[in-house]
Amino acid sequence: MKPAPFDYEAPTTVADALKLLGSHEDARPIAGGQSLVPMLAFRLARPSLLVDLNRIPSLSGIEEKGGVLRIGAMTRQAKVLASDVVKRHAPLLVQALENVGHPPTRARGTIGGSCAHADPAAELPSAMIALDATMVIAGSGGERRVRADDFFIGAFETALQPGEILVALELSKQQGVSAFLEVSARKGDFGIVTVAARVAVKDGRCIDAALVLGGIAERSVRCAEAERILKEQGATPKAIDAVLAALPLDAVTMDSRSASAAHRRRLIPELCRRAIEAALASQVTP
Amino acid sequence: MTARNVSFTLNGKPATLAVEPRQTLADAVRQHLGLTGTHLGCEHGVCGACTVLLDGDAIRGCLMLAVQAEGLSITTIEGASPPEGLSVIQDAMQRHHALQCGFCSPGMVLALESLFAHTPCPGEDDIREAISGNLCRCTGYQPIVAAALSVAEKNRANLGAAAPSA
Numbered sequence: 001m002k003p004a005p006f007d008y009e010a011p012t013t014v015a016d017a018l019k020l021l022g023s024h025e026d027a028r029p030i031a032g033g034q035s036l037v038p039m040l041a042f043r044l045a046r047p048s049l050l051v052d053l054n055r056i057p058s059l060s061g062i063e064e065k066g067g068v069l070r071i072g073a074m075t076r077q078a079k080v081l082a083s084d085v086v087k088r089h090a091p092l093l094v095q096a097l098e099n100v101g102h103p104p105t106r107a108r109g110t111i112g113g114s115c116a117h118a119d120p121a122a123e124l125p126s127a128m129i130a131l132d133a134t135m136v137i138a139g140s141g142g143e144r145r146v147r148a149d150d151f152f153i154g155a156f157e158t159a160l161q162p163g164e165i166l167v168a169l170e171l172s173k174q175q176g177v178s179a180f181l182e183v184s185a186r187k188g189d190f191g192i193v194t195v196a197a198r199v200a201v202k203d204g205r206c207i208d209a210a211l212v213l214g215g216i217a218e219r220s221v222r223c224a225e226a227e228r229i230l231k232e233q234g235a236t237p238k239a240i241d242a243v244l245a246a247l248p249l250d251a252v253t254m255d256s257r258s259a260s261a262a263h264r265r266r267l268i269p270e271l272c273r274r275a276i277e278a279a280l281a282s283q284v285t286p
Numbered sequence: 287m288t289a290r291n292v293s294f295t296l297n298g299k300p301a302t303l304a305v306e307p308r309q310t311l312a313d314a315v316r317q318h319l320g321l322t323g324t325h326l327g328c329e330h331g332v333c334g335a336c337t338v339l340l341d342g343d344a345i346r347g348c349l350m351l352a353v354q355a356e357g358l359s360i361t362t363i364e365g366a367s368p369p370e371g372l373s374v375i376q377d378a379m380q381r382h383h384a385l386q387c388g389f390c391s392p393g394m395v396l397a398l399e400s401l402f403a404h405t406p407c408p409g410e411d412d413i414r415e416a417i418s419g420n421l422c423r424c425t426g427y428q429p430i431v432a433a434a435l436s437v438a439e440k441n442r443a444n445l446g447a448a449a450p451s452a
């Protein structure tokens with residue numbers, strides 16, 4: 001349970017961090033350490049060099065500019081959870097974060113770290129996809145931007161290339177109301193099934209919808225057909241029945257001793273119904 | 287890897303330790319300073335026995351590297367206890383029989399210290415959320431929650447606050 005030896009550097013700029021990451025074959029950034037340090041302890045990760053991002057001021061902070069909310073990758077989950085700006089601009093992110101770990105893990109754990117880690121049962125990837133977030137990535141060749149849906153590739157796999165750093169997430173103002181619900185063994189655990197639901201209703205018509213399932217496959221699953229039905233038929237009780245019938249239950253591949261694939265498939269429709277209803281009933285009008 | 291010096295504030299006093307980068311903060315305070323009140327249960331973030339305060343916030347001592355503490359302020363259970371007797375939270379826990387083996391207690395006390403620092407009069411939900419990352423194998427949590435509620439009650443009386451929670 002003790003990590004294998006490694007070297008450690010704590011740069012203060014992104015440029016220096018990129019240089020350090022490029023200097024070692026198996027260098028690795030460390031953010032909040034809430035997933036990486038356990039991996040080091042189990043020796044699932046054995047980097048030769050840890051590049052600590054905690055001393056780089058430009059990577060933390062929440063800023064709203066021209067209708068776009070930019071959250072630095074190193075911003076602590078607890079800070080984002082408590083942020084009024086985030087609550088107004090992207091309530092779904094706050095709703096998702098309420099399910100991520102516990103106060104002590106959120107005090108250290110970062111927004112960027114959770115996305116870069118890309119645990120298939122993590123809440124934030126689903127929220128990022130449902131909010132159509134843009135991931136800002138820095139590498140030796142400069143900055144590039146990737147849509148959340150293209151960023152999350154598989155289990156613990158993202159569009160980040162070795163040596164790159166996720167520097168920020170950018171969010172347009174959330175369209176519509178939302179809810180994030182999950183079934184987990186205990187509060188604060190990773191989800192067995194998670195649902196991010198966002199519904200934008202205007203003049204009785206559904207103009208935008210996002211329904212994203214997590215914890216069921218290698219990465220979060222966007223329910224395209226269900227979203228289409230919502231947009232076509234509106235968020236009426238009849239439409240919701242049709243939505244539930246169109247959920248991608250065959251996408252469930254996660255099958256574990258604590259939760260079989262069949263169990264997860266049984267949970268999904270009811271959880272989706274509750275999430276859509278909770279979103280519609282929510283008083284948060286962004 | 288060679289040891290390097292790290293300087294930080296520990297329990298209100300300056301401390302400098304020579305640590306290997308792979309050493310966790312919890313290991314460092316236990317092994318270098320003999321502060322064994324910080325317990326190690328799982329060593330991978332699950333149990334909360336290793337809880338310490340970082341600038342007043344409860345964090346996992348086993349998930350922070352000691353080298354990362356440079357310049358920061360850390361409080362362990364030794365620093366959260368008065369030189370004589372018990373702190374308010376410790377006293378409430380004793381009165382409510384909120385411990386049996388005591389292995390989880392330092393972590394529970396610090397998780398609650400962190401809660402009360404932000405929220406002097408928490409409600410039951412706040413208390414349960416605050417200790418949700420701390421496992422106790424003995425008490426069933428009920429007496430720990432009761433102890434914390436009694437502290438909240440006392441704070442409310444002292445502050446003259448009417449609201450049931452913050």
Ligand SMILES: Cc1cc2nc3c(=O)[nH]c(=O)nc-3n(C[C@H](O)[C@H](O)[C@H](O)COP(=O)(O)OP(=O)(O)OC[C@H]3O[C@@H](n4cnc5c(N)ncnc54)[C@H](O)[C@@H]3O)c2cc1C
Pocket residue numbers: 028029030031032033034035036037053073074099100101102105108109110111112113114116117119121122123124160164165166167188189190191330331332419
């Ligand atoms: C008890 C406990 C319960 C938890 N429960 C949940 C839960 O319910 N849901 C959940 O989603 N998570 C949970 N977690 C994990 C937690 O949310 C972590 O904070 C998160 O997974 C990783 O974020 P971090 O900042 O700690 O990153 P680290 O652990 O420091 O890093 C994780 C990985 O991402 C890489 N990385 C980090 N930041 C960057 C960056 N900016 N650019 C490039 N690569 C980067 C690292 O190299 C590493 O590979 C839990 C953890 C614990 C200990």
Ligand code: FES
Pocket residue numbers: 325326327328329330331332333334335336337346347348349
């Ligand atoms: S020893 Fe740190 S959480 Fe268990």
Ligand code: FES
Pocket residue numbers: 384385386387388389390391421422423424425
């Ligand atoms: S008192 Fe024994 S683990 Fe909590």
